Amino acid sequence: MxxxxxxxxxxxxxxxxxxxxxxxxxxxxxxxxxxxxxxxxxxxxxxxxxxxxxxxxxxxxxxxxxxxxxxxxxxxxxxxxxxxxxxxxxxxxxxxxxxxxxxxxxxxxxxxxxxxxxxxxxxxxxxxxxxxxxxxxxxxxxxxxxxxxxRHANGARGVRNLTLVVNDLDASLVRYRALLGDVDAQRAPLPGYGVEIAILPLGTTTLTLLSPSRGALERAEGLAADVREYLATRGEGVFAVSLETHPGGTSRAFDSALTHGATLELVAGS
The missing domain is CATH 3.10.180.10 (2,3-Dihydroxybiphenyl 1,2-Dioxygenase, domain 1)
Incomplete structure (x- = not known):
């Protein structure tokens, strides 16, 4: 279904x-x-x-x-x-x-x-x-x-990717497979970043599940630190959204002060 x-x-x-x-x-x-x-x-x-x-x-x-x-x-x-x-x-x-x-x-x-x-x-x-x-x-x-x-003056046309942060990547994948049925989830390690990710198809959108790497140092920096802080303050859920614009359009991040803390970016369509 x-x-x-x-x-x-x-x-x-x-x-x-x-x-x-x-x-x-x-x-x-x-x-x-x-x-x-x-x-x-x-x-x-x-x-x-x-x-x-x-x-x-x-x-x-x-x-x-x-x-x-x-x-x-x-x-x-x-x-x-x-x-x-x-x-x-x-x-x-x-x-x-x-x-x-x-x-x-x-x-x-x-x-x-x-x-x-x-x-x-x-x-x-x-x-x-x-x-x-x-x-x-x-x-x-x-x-x-x-x-x-x-129609939007900034060119946004749809959601290309929805990134979620989760506590346990393996446990979340089990739940998502039960919800979505037989989906092809691709694990994609990010060596050196202190995180693990999995990508799932969802119609014209992709879901990216992002979790701190097991055994990673608690004193994380960069993306790993952002993920840990988000989990500690807001809990599991939506972390960032990429919106697609027309091919050849300008990619840019939106000002988080105007998006009220929501991490949104615009990426050029293929």
Whole structure:
């Protein structure tokens, strides 16, 4: 059963400031609306490959919410990502048959600013290294707008690579194979960097799992130090995203002050 990237979540404190900042970076930002529980509201950045970024902020205290950040301890940045299944229930059942437990299907929804009510189903994992599932009940075009809103002045067209940091590369690979089915995960050692990586295909996107090398010195530098610090402060999850632009386009990193701590780069298409 095929799964594709649905969206990547960036939690922020102030949604209005975030909309202004991403707009200044050349992204077309759409106001999303308020979620059904009244705890959060969002804005979206839709991409031509069908995926999108969700910029989400809390409207009230919500200590039981999976993305709640008590006293802004961790701060803005990536908090999660979602895969799009043909059926949430069928995907959960298939994963369970392969030994991986997911909660759900769980009803979800949002009221758009124009009054349109959206409904979807969720499946949530038991470990932070895995994505949640988000499958539409109402037509997906209502949740993820099509057309000109997917065009961006900076040239971003889609997600080429999503990098995740995990504590145990082998354990995470077992879970991802159970979720995605028979995928060809390529291990790619990085001698001298103090990290291990594995690359998995996900439709037009690739997933890169990144973990500290076993037996590596605790006093790490460079990439290894960044990975260890991220795991210590934010835990397992989305670490960086590479967006593709048109062939011959200019590759560049976006200012992290304007992306609210999310590491984003633009790379030229092939």
């Amino acid at each position: 095929s799964l594709s990237l649905d969206h990547i979540v960036i939690r922020v404190q102030d949604l209005e400031h975030t909309i202004a900042h991403f707009s200044a970076l050349g992204f077309t930002v759409q106001r999303g609306g308020t979620h059904a529980d009244g705890a959060t509201h969002n804005a979206l950045i839709g991409l031509a490959d069908g995926s999108y970024f969700e910029l989400i902020a809390f409207l009230r205290d919500a200590r039981t919410h999976r993305w709640w950040d008590e006293n802004n301890r961790v701060g803005d940045g990536f908090v999660d990502y979602a895969l799009l299944p043909q059926s949430v229930a069928a995907t959960i059942e298939a994963a369970r048959e392969r030994g991986l437990a997911y909660n759900g299907p769980i009803a979800g929804g949002r009221l758009r600013p124009d009054g349109e009510r959206l409904e979807w189903q969720l499946g949530t994992p038991h470990s932070a290294d895995l994505p949640f599932l988000c499958g539409d009940v109402t037509p997906r075009r209502l949740r993820v707008a099509e057309g000109e809103v997917r």
